[in-house]
Amino acid sequence: MRNMSDFRNEDGITLVELLASIAILTIVVALLYSFIFQGLNSEKKTSDAIALNQDGNVLISELRSQYYAGETMLCVETDDKRLTIDDYTITNGDTPLQIDQGCIEGVNTDEPLEIKLTLGNDLGQSITLEATWQRPESAQLALVVGSSGEGGSNxxxxxxxxxxxxxxxxxxxxxxxxxxxxxxxxxxxxxxxxxxxxxxxxxxxxxxxxxxxxxxxxxxxxxxxxxxxxxxxxxxxxxxxxxxxxxxxxxxxxxxxxxxxxxxxxxxxxxxxxxxxxxxxxxxxxxxxxxxxxxxxxxxxxxxxxxxxxxxxxxxxxxxxxxxxxxxxxxxxxxxxxxxxxxxxxxxxxx
Missing domain, CATH: 2.160.20 (Pectate Lyase C-like)
Incomplete structure (x- = not known):
C-alpha cells in the first residue's frame, strides 16, 4: 500500500510566481480602469455635445420668435445655456449686423434675416447653426400694433x-x-x-x-x-x-x-x-x-x-x-x- 505522504505536494508557490501574478493582476485592473474611464469620458462628451446642440437650437428658436414678433432688437441669454457664441455672420437684407452684449440691434423685420452662429462649450466642442427667416405678408400686416395715434406704441x-x-x-x-x-x-x-x-x-x-x-x-x-x-x-x-x-x-x-x-x-x-x-x-x-x-x-x-x-x-x-x-x-x-x-x-x- 502507498504511503499518504506520496500524495502531498510541498513545493508551494514561488516568489517569482507571486510577483508575476501581481503584475498580471495590476495590468488587468489598469486595463479595466482605462476602459471604464474612457467609457465615462466618452459618455460625458456625448452628453455635453447633445446639450450644446439642444441649447443652440433653443437659442435659434428664441431669436426666431422675436424676429417673427416684429422686434427690432433680438436678445438671448447664453449664461444659462452653457454655451458661448464663438463666431457669427448675420445679414439683414443686404445689411450686415453685429451682436452687442447678447443682442442683435437694428433688425428690419420687413427684410429677410440670415444667421450663421458657431457655438462652443467649456470642453472645446463646437457646432455651427444656420437659419434664414422672412416674415410672410400676413405677419407684416399684423404687426402694425401701436402705430396709430401719437405715442401709441411707446x-x-x-x-x-x-x-x-x-x-x-x-x-x-x-x-x-x-x-x-x-x-x-x-x-x-x-x-x-x-x-x-x-x-x-x-x-x-x-x-x-x-x-x-x-x-x-x-x-x-x-x-x-x-x-x-x-x-x-x-x-x-x-x-x-x-x-x-x-x-x-x-x-x-x-x-x-x-x-x-x-x-x-x-x-x-x-x-x-x-x-x-x-x-x-x-x-x-x-x-x-x-x-x-x-x-x-x-x-x-x-x-x-x-x-x-x-x-x-x-x-x-x-x-x-x-x-x-x-x-x-x-x-x-x-x-x-x-x-x-x-x-x-x-x-x-x-x-
Whole structure:
C-alpha cells in the first residue's frame, strides 16, 4: 500500500510566481480602469455635445420668435445655456449686423434675416447653426400694433401729467383729461359724488400707464380714452371690464376669467401669456400681436377685426373660440380640443 505522504505536494508557490501574478493582476485592473474611464469620458462628451446642440437650437428658436414678433432688437441669454457664441455672420437684407452684449440691434423685420452662429462649450466642442427667416405678408400686416395715434406704441413718447397709486373716477374733473401713471392697485371710492355719466367707472379720457400688478374684480370698470400700457401682471375676473379706445400694450401676463371683458378699439400687443377662461371675452378692433402663448378654455372668446400674428403656441379647449376678421399667422402649434374653433376671414396658417 502507498504511503499518504506520496500524495502531498510541498513545493508551494514561488516568489517569482507571486510577483508575476501581481503584475498580471495590476495590468488587468489598469486595463479595466482605462476602459471604464474612457467609457465615462466618452459618455460625458456625448452628453455635453447633445446639450450644446439642444441649447443652440433653443437659442435659434428664441431669436426666431422675436424676429417673427416684429422686434427690432433680438436678445438671448447664453449664461444659462452653457454655451458661448464663438463666431457669427448675420445679414439683414443686404445689411450686415453685429451682436452687442447678447443682442442683435437694428433688425428690419420687413427684410429677410440670415444667421450663421458657431457655438462652443467649456470642453472645446463646437457646432455651427444656420437659419434664414422672412416674415410672410400676413405677419407684416399684423404687426402694425401701436402705430396709430401719437405715442401709441411707446409710453416714453407721452407726457405723463399725473402719477397716483389710486386710479381716479372717470368723472373726476381734476384728472379725467390727464395722462395718468397708476403706480398702485387702489381705485378711488364713491364715484357717484361727481354726478357724471360714468358713475361706476374709473380711468381717464387720455392715456393710462399701469406700473404695478392690478387685480380688477366684482364689476370694476376701467375706461381709457386713448392708449393703455402695462408694466406688470393684469387680472380681470367676475365681470370686470377694461375698455381702451386706442392701442394697448401688455408687457406682462394677462388673465381674464369669469365673464370679464377687455375691448381695445385699435391695435394690441401681448408680450407675455394671455390666459382666458370662464366665458371671458377679449375683443380687438384692429390688429393683434401675441409674442407668447394664448391659452383659452370654458367658452372663452377672442376677436380681432384686423390681422393677427401668434408667435407662440395656441391652446384651446371646451368650446373656446377665436374669430379673426383679417389674416392670421400662427408660427407654432395650435391645439384645439372639445369643440374649440378658429374662424379666419382672410389668409390663415392657423389650422
Amino acid at each position: 409710453p416714453d413718447n407721452i407726457t405723463w401729467e399725473y402719477t397716483t397709486d389710486e386710479l381716479p373716477c372717470l368723472d373726476n374733473p381734476d384728472y379725467k383729461n390727464l395722462n395718468i401713471k397708476w403706480t398702485g392697485d387702489k381705485l378711488e371710492s364713491n364715484c357717484k359724488q361727481y354726478n357724471g355719466p360714468n358713475k361706476n367707472k374709473h380711468g381717464t379720457n387720455k392715456s393710462l400707464w399701469i406700473k404695478n400688478d392690478v387685480d380688477l374684480e366684482d364689476k370694476n370698470f376701467v375706461k381709457v380714452g386713448q392708449h393703455l400700457f402695462t408694466n406688470e401682471k393684469v387680472e380681470l375676473e367676475d365681470n370686470a371690464t377694461v375698455t381702451v379706445d386706442g392701442n394697448a400694450t401688455f408687457n406682462k401676463k394677462v388673465e381674464v376669467s369669469n365673464n370679464a371683458f377687455i375691448t381695445i378699439g385699435a391695435n394690441s400687443k401681448f408680450q407675455r401669456k394671455l390666459e382666458m377662461e370662464g366665458q371671458s371675452l377679449v375683443r380687438i378692433g384692429g390688429s393683434a400681436n401675441f409674442v407668447k402663448k394664448l391659452s383659452m378654455e370654458n367658452s372663452a372668446r377672442f376677436e380681432s377685426g384686423g390681422n393677427s400674428i401668434f408667435s407662440d403656441k395656441i391652446e384651446m379647449e371646451d368650446s373656446a373660440s377665436i374669430v379673426i376678421g383679417g389674416s392670421a399667422t400662427c408660427l407654432k402649434k395650435v391645439t384645439k380640443e372639445n369643440n374649440a374653433s378658429i374662424t379666419v376671414s382672410g389668409k390663415s396658417t392657423c389650422s
